[in-house]
Amino acid sequence: MKFSKLILISVISLFVLLCAGCVEDTNTNNSSNTNFSMDPNVSSNSTGLTNIDPVEINGSVTDENTIDINSTINADSVETYDIATANNAFAFDMYSMVIVENKQNVFISPYSIFTAVAMCYDGAENSTKEQMANVFNFPLNKTVLGMSSKDVISEINSGSDEYELETANALWVQKDFDLKQQYISNSVNYYSGKVAKVDFKNQPENSRVLINDWVESKTNDKIKDLISDGVIKPKYTRLILTNAIYFNGKWMDEFDKENTQDQAFYPSKDEEISAETMYAQRYLNYGENSNAMILELPYKGDALCMYLVLPNENTIEDFETSFSLNDYNELKSNMDSKYEVRTWLPKFKFETKTKLSKSLIEMGMVDAFDDKNATFTGISDERLKISEVVHQAFVDVQEEGTEAAAATAVVIDECESVEEPEPIREFKADHPFMFFIEDKRTGCILFMGKVESPEYE
CATH class of the missing domain: 2.30.39.10 (Alpha-1-antitrypsin, domain 1)
Structure with a gap:
């Protein structure tokens, strides 16, 4: 896993988990009759504190800034799921993986990665779901993750005259491939995901350019070529989930x-x-x-x-x-x-770009990448797996302030075993x-x- 030293962009992604003894079905929260925009441009584990007074979460006592993985995974409401702590704990876990093979400058957007994978997690089941929850501190109750993510996205995109901060999500679907309506509904409702039909099979290069153009537009042209040549496999690629985040802010007191x-x-x-x-x-x-x-x-x-x-x-x-x-x-x-x-x-x-699959597998998210064991039945009846998770980021810090951008792409293929003072x-x-x-x-x-x-x- 290597970071290319250039300019950083690519936004990375957010959060998931379930209630103790009772998994809430996401199908109960959204109607399958939702109208979806096919144009993506149209709006539609491991940390512990010892110096903090303990608080009670879901019946278990833990330190205020400590993430209790069991309580987090079994959170049964937005009030008991701390998505910021889940995101931040994942941030440090991912950073520790990235630095192992990279001795140069590092820059990532934990939020971008967290959010992009959260959209994929909404369709995961069985051991695939459990492993993703453990790595990303997602609640097993997908509705809790979705509602929490929706609140964070709304806050980030609330707008300000003082700075620019925006995040966006999109689903790029093979035009003759059927996604389950509930999955689309959740993606639109919880993640403001814009759904676009593309033709990976017959026009992989046009599809790649379309996705990259969207990422560039959402990151003020700072993240370019997120989807490189060869990432799209015409025979297998059926869905690509993207998250982008862009920030441009002036210091409260600028440097002279x-x-x-x-x-x-x-x-x-x-x-x-x-x-x-x-x-x-x-x-x-x-x-x-x-x-x-x-x-x-x-x-x-x-x-x-x-x-x-x-x-x-x-x-x-x-x-x-x-x-x-x-x-x-x-x-x-x-x-x-x-x-x-x-x-x-x-x-x-500077800029960095990396493929995260190896790191995520080493962190315990194994089945999602495996032809035989990947289970994404919430996305489609076809057998699917994640083939790659790509992340790119850019940062510029100078006297006036900071500009930063990032993007994350989760590439989902049909399992090769299916077709191959x-x-x-x-x-x-x-x-x-x-x-x-x-x-x-x-x-x-x-x-x-x-x-x-x-x-x-």
Whole structure:
């Protein structure tokens, strides 16, 4: 699994699970008589905190910021399912897989991946469903996931004059392939999925261009060529689910360009490079512990922010391997705005693209990719499997603010077997660091990454 070093785009995806002793049937919540738009452009496990007071969830006591996988999977209502915690826990799990084979800059949209797979999960059954729930912290009760996802999508797309933030979903269906009406209804109702008929069999290149054009339009032309040559298999591909997310926000307090200077940056203890580094001194939300410091940079509107996490030692590989959602939440809980912080932050701009199938299989989502065991009977009566999950992302951080985009595609094929005033603090990011873009309203980590070596064109 490799990340191509260029520009980052591709939005990644959200959330699922079931009630104890009683699985709610999604068929009871939507009418199959819904009118569907065929034009996608037409609107239609592993973390624990120990320093937080315990709270009760579904009868079990757990820490406030800890994800209890059993309670999460068996959540029987939107009120008892914390989709933000589910998404964020998956974010750290996926990040830990991505960094194993990638020693360069990293950037992903956990939300995009989570959401794209959530749409696929709505049609999963049996062990396929259970494994997906375990990996993504989905509730077994699909209606709970759908309703929770709908609320998050509505919040993200609520609009603001202060920033741009939008997410979109689409289903690209082989024109002679029948999807179950309930699955379409759920995709439209819960995920605002736009349904489009394409011809993978006879016009795979035209279909690929159509999907890529949609992704580009939804990401302000930042995510290009999400579906590469060879991803569509004319003989087998029947459905591609896509999620895109785009963000463009100005800092609440912009960095003065006149203060930007070339400064030394140390990708490792034994290496030094020169990087365009921004500087400011102002009161900011700041926190620290014995391992790292954290700084919040809010965007205009104060609905979103970037958190910078800088290890105390220049050992990013050791730090990121052990850094968990628990540690992240604990660092955030230590933050205080009473400090005037001298801040040095290198400008950075890059893109990554990766295929996630191997990572998802290693995380335990095995059957969904298997010809014999994949069960997506909620999507179609035909035997289907996931053939690939592709994710691409782009980020640009400079004096004015941040632009970020991401997209995720879940490619679903017919199984081949079927046919075959305190003291001034200093935050000097002069060595590798992690960063997160979080929706403060929902608590969801929308993007996360690390800067191993800053690049800016």
